[in-house]
Amino acid sequence: MFVDSDDWVHEDFCRKAYETVTDTGARMAIFDLCYTAGDSKEGYIHASLTEVGIYPSSDILRLRLTGDIAVYAWNKIYHRSLWNNIRFPVGDILEDDAVIHELIDNAGSITSRANADKSFDKWIYVQRKKRYEYIKEHHLEMLGIEKNNLAFSVLKYAEVLSRTPNGRHKMNELKNMLKNEKIMLEGASLKREMAFKLWYYFPGVFTAVIKAFRH
Structure with a gap:
């Protein structure tokens, strides 16, 4: 699992994420996330996958192309074996975007816990707004x-x-x-x-x- 230094997760996120993959047998899971401004904990929910279930890798790769899921390393949990022979490229600003496709393919199938229970809003991944807009503005090579x-x-x-x-x-x-x-x-x-x-x-x-x- 990954958490960016300026993001935060609910204290139960890691436990819920682990339970999701152990309950389903999946080697990778994707979770919804919330975009906020500044230090606020209020924001809008971005649903990574609209239905609870297990999706084949091909479906997830298609959703990546349409922008319906976040391609970043965070808001996901991975089986350690998925990272065999995969490393983030050194010096790449979008380092997670460069490897996520291989991870999805390696997983074979991916599970989602979106809206799975009423505690859903307590364990989503939260990211500040505007961060990537700032990076794009100051790093044209992106x-x-x-x-x-x-x-x-x-x-x-x-x-x-x-x-x-x-x-x-x-x-x-x-x-x-x-x-x-x-x-x-x-x-x-x-x-x-x-x-x-x-x-x-x-x-x-x-x-x-x-x-x-x-x-």
């Missing part, structure tokens, strides 16, 4: 980093879909979603932009390459 991480999210989602029985149909849905959401990847690293174009225009070749590297 724009390129975000594009790069977004490209990686698309490719990771496509890779996961290539392993599913109805992956081809969902890949077409992904293409339509990128068009409808107007998700543009110009500005990502050349390597990831080329990989994205390979998947977009030649999905069969992309899938074959992924399978070859996997073996």
